[in-house]
Amino acid sequence: MDHRESLPKLLRQMASTLEHASPADVDALLQGRAELVISGRENRRPVKSESAEDRRASSAKLDNLASQLKMLTSRDEGRNLLDRAKLTKKELERLARLMDLPVLREDDAEKLRQRILEHSIGARLNSQAIRG
Amino acid sequence: MTANLAAQLAWDGRRILLVDLDAQASLTFSFIAPDTWEKDFAESKTIKSWFESFDATPQISLASLVNEPPRVLNALKGRGDLHIIYSHLGLINVDLKLATKLGGANISQAKKNFINIHRRLADGLAGDIKNHPSQKYDLVMIDCPPNFNIVTKTAIIASDYILVPARPDYLSTLGIDYLLRSVRGLIKDYNDFAEVKDGQKIEKIAPKMLGVVFTMIQEYGGQPISAQRPFMSQVKNRPDISVFPEYIKRNDTLFADAPQYGVPVVLHGYNSGSHQSVVDGLEAVSKKFQKALGW
Numbered sequence: 115m116d117h118r119e120s121l122p123k124l125l126r127q128m129a130s131t132l133e134h135a136s137p138a139d140v141d142a143l144l145q146g147r148a149e150l151v152i153s154g155r156e157n158r159r160p161v162k163s164e165s166a167e168d169r170r171a172s173s174a175k176l177d178n179l180a181s182q183l184k185m186l187t188s189r190d191e192g193r194n195l196l197d198r199a200k201l202t203k204k205e206l207e208r209l210a211r212l213m214d215l216p217v218l219r220e221d222d223a224e225k226l227r228q229r230i231l232e233h234s235i236g237a238r239l240n241s242q243a244i245r246g
Numbered sequence: 247m248t249a250n251l252a253a254q255l256a257w258d259g260r261r262i263l264l265v266d267l268d269a270q271a272s273l274t275f276s277f278i279a280p281d282t283w284e285k286d287f288a289e290s291k292t293i294k295s296w297f298e299s300f301d302a303t304p305q306i307s308l309a310s311l312v313n314e315p316p317r318v319l320n321a322l323k324g325r326g327d328l329h330i331i332y333s334h335l336g337l338i339n340v341d342l343k344l345a346t347k348l349g350g351a352n353i354s355q356a357k358k359n360f361i362n363i364h365r366r367l368a369d370g371l372a373g374d375i376k377n378h379p380s381q382k383y384d385l386v387m388i389d390c391p392p393n394f395n396i397v398t399k400t401a402i403i404a405s406d407y408i409l410v411p412a413r414p415d416y417l418s419t420l421g422i423d424y425l426l427r428s429v430r431g432l433i434k435d436y437n438d439f440a441e442v443k444d445g446q447k448i449e450k451i452a453p454k455m456l457g458v459v460f461t462m463i464q465e466y467g468g469q470p471i472s473a474q475r476p477f478m479s480q481v482k483n484r485p486d487i488s489v490f491p492e493y494i495k496r497n498d499t500l501f502a503d504a505p506q507y508g509v510p511v512v513l514h515g516y517n518s519g520s521h522q523s524v525v526d527g528l529e530a531v532s533k534k535f536q537k538a539l540g541w
Contacts, residue, residue, distance in 0.1 A: 149373070210424075214475050214476060214479060216473050217472075233476050233480065237480040239482075244420055244423035245430075246427050
């Protein structure tokens with residue numbers, strides 16, 4: 115098989131994968147302390163794909179949530195808002211990415227919630243508290 | 247950052263004086279080796295000696311402490327000037343001595359002492375440096391430690407502008423708020439007290455916050471990595487502080503040992519892509535800085 119024709123597609127897939135890698139992983143790769151490996155995915159469960167309509171509705175919901183979070187003045191209000199929205203882990207990841215926050219492979223739903231709340235509300239409260 | 251920004255400005259033909267007010271003396275050791283400092287400067291030719299000479303006769307002149315680091319002089323090839331007044335590892339003791347001189351028998355005396363102590367550097371620069379015929383500087387850059395001691399306060403009071411270098415991480419961005427709070431408190435105290443010195447009005451101070459410059463930026467895909475971007479955007483979203491869109495990139499290969507050779511990275515003659523990328527970032531920060539100064 116001639117790999118040259120597949121190379122651009124492979125590089126795009128690698129770039130897409132690396133885009134979501136943690137800073138620590140990227141550092142480790144750059145410094146030669148880690149390597150990329152190819153692993154089979156035969157044993158993985160097939161992922162149910164989301165329809166375009168579902169995705170649009172979900173995006174609008176997440177946009178709205180991100181805007182509302184920025185207006186709130188306490189972490190508790192933010193947590194209540196996220197609880198009421200009943201976001202799946204996938205949606206929390208998308209909300210975090212929408213807010214330009216890092217999403218690590220090891221993050222569970224609670225860690226994602228905390229990161230979203232700290233970025234959208236906590237940072238403002240911290241700043242106000244220190245400035246007095 | 248201070249060494250590289252000053253070197254870039256000097257490369258652009260400016261006359262720059264650096265004053266290192268950090269007891270860790272990192273800026274000092276970016277230009278001279280510690281053994282040279284100990285042999286030729288430590289005893290009587292640092293900013294510590296100047297602060298201490300207020301209690302001695304004769305008083306040392308700031309201008310007499312100015313040094314032109316020889317390796318930078320060579321690298322600049324006559325384009326501009328970069329001079330420096332070195333710091334001292336014992337500078338923290340000066341702070342303790344200055345603290346003992348604050349206070350007074352009554353409020354009026356305490357206010358007068360406050361102004362006298364805190365104006366030392368401002369008066370020294372205005373007298374010894376500004377009026378010195380052979381040292382007409384375009385800019386004096388005072389490098390401060392990351393705390394708000396009395397020596398740092400003398401720098402704030404002597405300054406027209408404040409530039410805040412910061413790493414985009416949680417604790418560093420909290421440090422920006424701490425600095426803003428401390429500067430605001432100092433300006434208020436100083437301006438309140440300035441009314442009463444010897445019954446005369448002392449000019450009030452209003453140093454302008456030029457903004458935050460993010461440093462140690464790790465890039466991936468042509469932008470800061472995702473772990474740093476949220477902290478950058480949080481600071482940008484704060485209403486009363488501006489952030490330079492340009493930033494200084496992290497490159498350990500270039501920066502790790504550069505101070506050892508006494509020449510800031512921006513003056514190195516390398517041609518590699520990664521070096522050029524770092525220098526481009528420094529140049530962009532320098533341009534923005536000059537624009538903010540109205541140059």
